[in-house]
Amino acid sequence: MATIVGAITTSHIPSIGKAIARNLQQDPYWKPFFDGYPRAQEWLKEVRPDVVVAFYNDHGLNYFLDALPTFGVGAAPEYRNADEGWGIPTLAPILGHQDLSWHVIEGLVDADFDVTTCQQMLVDHAVSLPFALLWPDAEAWPVRLVPITINTLQYPFPSPARCLGLGQAVGRAIESFDEDLRVVVFGTGGLSHQLDGTRAGHINKPFDLMCMEKLVDDPQALARYSALDLVREAGAQGFELVNWIAARGALTGAVSQVHSNYHIPISNTAAGLMVLENRPAAMARAA
Amino acid sequence: MGGKAKDYGIPGTTVFDGRMAQKGYALNRMCYSFNSADNRDAFKRDEEAYCRRYGLDDEQRRAVANRNVLELIAAGGNIYYLAKFAGIFGLDVQDVGAQQTGMTKDAFKARLAEAGR
Numbered sequence: 408m409a410t411i412v413g414a415i416t417t418s419h420i421p422s423i424g425k426a427i428a429r430n431l432q433q434d435p436y437w438k439p440f441f442d443g444y445p446r447a448q449e450w451l452k453e454v455r456p457d458v459v460v461a462f463y464n465d466h467g468l469n470y471f472l473d474a475l476p477t478f479g480v481g482a483a484p485e486y487r488n489a490d491e492g493w494g495i496p497t498l499a500p501i502l503g504h505q506d507l508s509w510h511v512i513e514g515l516v517d518a519d520f521d522v523t524t525c526q527q528m529l530v531d532h533a534v535s536l537p538f539a540l541l542w543p544d545a546e547a548w549p550v551r552l553v554p555i556t557i558n559t560l561q562y563p564f565p566s567p568a569r570c571l572g573l574g575q576a577v578g579r580a581i582e583s584f585d586e587d588l589r590v591v592v593f594g595t596g597g598l599s600h601q602l603d604g605t606r607a608g609h610i611n612k613p614f615d616l617m618c619m620e621k622l623v624d625d626p627q628a629l630a631r632y633s634a635l636d637l638v639r640e641a642g643a644q645g646f647e648l649v650n651w652i653a654a655r656g657a658l659t660g661a662v663s664q665v666h667s668n669y670h671i672p673i674s675n676t677a678a679g680l681m682v683l684e685n686r687p688a689a690m691a692r693a694a
Numbered sequence: 695m696g697g698k699a700k701d702y703g704i705p706g707t708t709v710f711d712g713r714m715a716q717k718g719y720a721l722n723r724m725c726y727s728f729n730s731a732d733n734r735d736a737f738k739r740d741e742e743a744y745c746r747r748y749g750l751d752d753e754q755r756r757a758v759a760n761r762n763v764l765e766l767i768a769a770g771g772n773i774y775y776l777a778k779f780a781g782i783f784g785l786d787v788q789d790v791g792a793q794q795t796g797m798t799k800d801a802f803k804a805r806l807a808e809a810g811r
Contacts, residue, residue, distance in 0.1 A: 472715055562711040604707045605794055607795055635702055671806070672807060
């Protein structure tokens with residue numbers, strides 16, 4: 408059976424791509440951000456995942472407003488990255504795991520999450536940057552991908568509680584998949600930031616730190632916020648925190664924090680990183 | 695169409711809801727097209743013709759001509775798509791933030807750094 412070994416939640420700010428392309432990892436502005444990643448890279452080497460199931464929001468690369476799913480699941484043989492308008496170098500395609508994708512889709516619809524299925528899907532910086540940050544020297548990506556999108560672009564947004572439930576349903580589906588796979592869950596985006604309006608530049612450090620603490624042991628506390636509460640506290644794009652909440656939901660066993668990093672600012676954003684280990688319920692019982 | 699954004703009681707924030715999505719459809723569709731470098735070049739070659747092709751209304755065309763982000767948002771622009779428009783002019787999100795808050799870029803960046811203390 409498939410096992411969920413843990414989760415990584417990370418910001419996905421576009422300017423990270425430029426910094427990587429220009430080799431600015433040791434630049435004083437970037438160093439406190441990039442220095443967070445080696446521990447996460449090591450952890451991935453330790454847990455050796457076969458597949459990443461990634462919760463993120465598309466930023467207008469794959470979806471337009473003509474047909475915008477609240478929740479979308481990729482079931483493609485491969486996922487290409489493409490120009491998003493800024494000419495940031497694109498990354499090599501990531502192979503999909505179609506059998507797991509369809510198993511997750513079946514599990515979700517069974518659990519009343521009536522998702523959109525995507526047999527062709529471009530992935531934007533919300534997927535490519537976490538891959539570039541976490542496998543900086545990879546000649547070929549060492550994992551396959553099941554991408555899951557959450558709408559954070561057009562209101563009404565799904566509630567944080569619904570996103571936690573989505574993650575829980577994904578977690579149950581993965582664990583019932585009849586193949587010995589090691590799975591890591593990603594949640595990308597955030598933390599607090601706002602790009603638009605006269606409140607542009609809004610950052611809420613106390614709220615972010617509270618969220619990072621609750622995410623480990625008490626994700627239900629974050630599910631109590633309404634979608635608009637989250638916009639108010641974390642900023643219009645800080646709402647991307649729901650991707651972290653969904654990723655945490657997929658960890659159904661005993662969860663502990665391996666590593667975290669938090670740095671303000673990168674671009675207009677409070678940048679966060681967490682590595683969470685999941686000890687599957689069956690193993691925890693046996694111990 | 696036209697009309698004002700609904701107030702959701704979040705200061706300095708236009709919530710991009712169905713009303714704004716409907717109002718801004720043509721503008722956002724044009725910005726979505728800027729994912730392609732060829733389309734960015736076509737816009738740069740003949741901005742008027744490009745806006746006409748996407749059916750922008752007068753308010754949207756004025757906002758585009760003014761490169762004014764608050765006007766673009768009021769005209770139904772969604773920031774995730776507008777970011778592609780801003781990219782044509784080499785503007786990053788800090789330029790966009792400075793413009794909307796009426797600050798210099800340096801002052802805006804200093805305020806961001808201050809939020810970390």
